[in-house]
Amino acid sequence: MIQTIITHKCSRCGSTNIVKNGHNKSGSQQYYCKDCHAHRVLEPKRKHTSDTKEKVLKVYKERASLRGLERVFHVSRTTILSWLRERAQQLPTLQETLLPVQGDDVLELDEMWSFVFKKDNKRWIWTAISRKTRQIVAFVIGDRSVKTCRRLWQRLPAEYRELHSFSDFWEAYKKVFPKETHRSVGKETGETAHMERWYNTLRQRLARFVRKTLSFSKSEVYHHIVLKWFITEYNLERRHALASLTT
Ligand SMILES: [Zn+2]
Numbered sequence: 001m002i003q004t005i006i007t008h009k010c011s012r013c014g015s016t017n018i019v020k021n022g023h024n025k026s027g028s029q030q031y032y033c034k035d036c037h038a039h040r041v042l043e044p045k046r047k048h049t050s051d052t053k054e055k056v057l058k059v060y061k062e063r064a065s066l067r068g069l070e071r072v073f074h075v076s077r078t079t080i081l082s083w084l085r086e087r088a089q090q091l092p093t094l095q096e097t098l099l100p101v102q103g104d105d106v107l108e109l110d111e112m113w114s115f116v117f118k119k120d121n122k123r124w125i126w127t128a129i130s131r132k133t134r135q136i137v138a139f140v141i142g143d144r145s146v147k148t149c150r151r152l153w154q155r156l157p158a159e160y161r162e163l164h165s166f167s168d169f170w171e172a173y174k175k176v177f178p179k180e181t182h183r184s185v186g187k188e189t190g191e192t193a194h195m196e197r198w199y200n201t202l203r204q205r206l207a208r209f210v211r212k213t214l215s216f217s218k219s220e221v222y223h224h225i226v227l228k229w230f231i232t233e234y235n236l237e238r239r240h241a242l243a244s245l246t247t
Helices: 050-061 066-073 077-090 146-155 171-176 193-217 220-246
Strands: 018-023 029-033 039-041 106-115 122-130 136-142 164-167 182-184
Touching (some): 077 220, 122 146, 136 146, 136 220, 146 171
Parallel strands (some): 164 182
Antiparallel strands (some): 029 039
């Protein structure tokens, strides 16, 4: 028989004169130190390394499910979601990812529905793409109303608002975008082709990702985080691709 005996010491004063003293909220054994009167957790949970964190977030973006990640990396879903929120806060603003506007550029506008948690809980993703750079200039998630369309307009950087824009015949655009520069067109004109193609990419790369995320998180916050993360990286990739073309 092999037995290992561990002697626990107080993490504050190093004394071995300690006794068990209940459990904390997350169920960890606590001790009480008779020498320095500390109440602490006996074996603090090991913190995950930043290496693990980067790996988990990377694999998550490759559409792994949270449950899968939890099993493989032994990181709780709660922790993964907190890393996601943290990562979202570190992302640059969309405007910071944009290339300077080019005077003869054109915006293509479109809206696509996605759902949060249940199919009848529809959320529309509205986007404006630059025809020249293919960057997403602004996006918004909401219903299909004029109000949401106005939020899209408000998120356009001022210099991009000057551009001509094309959208489908949805009424909201006509009420929000200036008559002088906006035109509603049918798909057959090809004027919104880039935007439509981008949505195809989004569906392929993000659909499963988003649905899996929502199947457990049931949260609109993560819907927004994941989309913003995707668009930010997409814009940075575009900027990188265009920069290497001109050098
Ligand atoms: Zn102590």
